[in-house]
Amino acid sequence: MITDPRSQPHVEANLADPDFWSGPDVETYLQYLRRHEPVTWHEHPESGRGMWSVVRHEDVRLIGKDSTRFVNRYGVRPHHDAESGVVQPGTDGLITQDAPEHGPSRRTVAPSFAPRAIRGLEGRVRERARAIIDRLPESGTVDFVTSIAARLPLEITCDLMDVPEQDRDHLFDLSNLTIGDQDPAYGGTPEQGQHAALEMRRYGAALALERRRNPGDDVLSAFAVPRSDGRVLNEQELGGMFTLMIVAGNETTRTAISQGMLALTQHPGQQATWMGDPVGLQARAAEEILRWGTPVRSMGRIVAQDTELHGVTMRAGDKLTMWYCSANRDEDAFPDPYVFDVTRDPNPSLSFGGGPHVCLGAHLARLEIWVLFRELFDRFPDVHVVGEPQFLRSILVSGIKQMDVALT
Numbered sequence: 316m317i318t319d320p321r322s323q324p325h326v327e328a329n330l331a332d333p334d335f336w337s338g339p340d341v342e343t344y345l346q347y348l349r350r351h352e353p354v355t356w357h358e359h360p361e362s363g364r365g366m367w368s369v370v371r372h373e374d375v376r377l378i379g380k381d382s383t384r385f386v387n388r389y390g391v392r393p394h395h396d397a398e399s400g401v402v403q404p405g406t407d408g409l410i411t412q413d414a415p416e417h418g419p420s421r422r423t424v425a426p427s428f429a430p431r432a433i434r435g436l437e438g439r440v441r442e443r444a445r446a447i448i449d450r451l452p453e454s455g456t457v458d459f460v461t462s463i464a465a466r467l468p469l470e471i472t473c474d475l476m477d478v479p480e481q482d483r484d485h486l487f488d489l490s491n492l493t494i495g496d497q498d499p500a501y502g503g504t505p506e507q508g509q510h511a512a513l514e515m516r517r518y519g520a521a522l523a524l525e526r527r528r529n530p531g532d533d534v535l536s537a538f539a540v541p542r543s544d545g546r547v548l549n550e551q552e553l554g555g556m557f558t559l560m561i562v563a564g565n566e567t568t569r570t571a572i573s574q575g576m577l578a579l580t581q582h583p584g585q586q587a588t589w590m591g592d593p594v595g596l597q598a599r600a601a602e603e604i605l606r607w608g609t610p611v612r613s614m615g616r617i618v619a620q621d622t623e624l625h626g627v628t629m630r631a632g633d634k635l636t637m638w639y640c641s642a643n644r645d646e647d648a649f650p651d652p653y654v655f656d657v658t659r660d661p662n663p664s665l666s667f668g669g670g671p672h673v674c675l676g677a678h679l680a681r682l683e684i685w686v687l688f689r690e691l692f693d694r695f696p697d698v699h700v701v702g703e704p705q706f707l708r709s710i711l712v713s714g715i716k717q718m719d720v721a722l723t
């Protein structure tokens with residue numbers, strides 16, 4: 316239960332410390348910051364040279380839209396610094412591009428992710444979801460993350476880029492290493508994360524060059540052939556686009572599905588409400604799962620010109636972190652933000668960010684979430700989490716590494 320922070324002494328906590336996020340003070344501290352210190356400075360040895368933290372819904376929304384004062388090209392992972400060597404400016408696909416480069420790149424693949432194109436994928440997503448559920452035992456306990464949640468996004472992202480079946484598991488391991496670079500259980504160091512990202516990038520670039528010779532109607536071919544403005548992406552850029560798609564499409568959706576399973580177990584009444592009207596409520600339920608679990612906790616920007624916000628001056632070159640997880644619990648944007656409500660409407664969740672870089676895969680992710688849960692509850696109406704989930708150590712994603720469910 317959240318208590319009113321004004322009645323408490325100030326909690327000293329550090330958003331840049333990955334261990335803060337598995338501690339007991341997360342919600343209390345974020346609530347305190349939203350009310351009393353909406354812009355704060357945090358630093359930690361594992362998060363580079365320090366960052367401004369922005370926690371209010373309105374501020375996060377406006378910063379996401381303002382690509383003049385807040386830029387992406389030096390990297391967007393809050394714990395990476397441009398000068399660390401982990402980030403190679405502008406080469407991590409769309410997300411590390413700014414105007415004028417970003418618009419034409421995004422338009423190259425945007426049609427494949429538009430609502431109409433995604434609606435056309437529903438049959439394939441359902442087929443893949445059913446195949447995953449068919450492989451489960453009739454009863455007993457399984458790890459939800461590896462057996463269910465992680466499989467669907469992997470298959471779908473790889474389908475989109477037409478990645479050969481035999482390479483998919485290896486890409487999955489590399490993607491874990493890339494995103495888990497603050498967690499010893501996944502490889503754990505920025506160096507290992509960087510190696511995995513480089514290997515994935517090389518693999519993606521080679522596949523893309525092959526597609527340049529023999530283009531198909533997949534997303535990787537769209538990047539590989541000359542763009543409408545005539546520009547041809549080089550090998551490094553192609554590798555960056557591929558890596559972004561794999562990482563952005565997989566860990567995030569897997570986390571959303573896992574966090575959704577946990578929330579529905581903890582709120583069985585909400586599961587019953589949704590399954591009482593599975594199609595009518597699917598869009599709202601998926602949005603609430605995304606708000607509640609906020610798979611991408613944060614995204615970074617670099618301040619491009621001195622900017623004042625709530626009386627604090629941020630200097631050009633400073634790193635800034637938008638905390639979506641806090642924005643999604645902001646009392647000024649959501650009535651009863653600590654209530655999980657699958658009928659919530661409106662739901663101005665910022666889980667997919669906003670502005671020019673708003674998540675390209677948002678419609679696809681929503682589709683994967685609702686199809687997976689509907690198929691799962693259809694086959695296993697009483698499926699529920701047992702035991703304690705193991706959470707990923709990360710300031711970037713609210714990942715779940717392992718979480719058992721009972722199939723009954």
Ligand code: HEM
Pocket residue numbers: 379409410411421472559560563564565567568571605609610611614666667668669670671672673674675676677679680
């Ligand atoms: C629940 C799942 C997902 C979540 C929570 C999520 C979240 C996000 C967030 C927060 C951003 C940054 C937005 C910003 O900076 O304003 C982003 C960007 C992006 N996402 Fe997602 N994402 C998800 C699934 C996907 C999927 C399935 C794909 C593709 C297969 C995808 C592809 C991308 C791409 C390409 C970008 C960069 C867009 C750009 O810079 O223009 N995402 N996503």
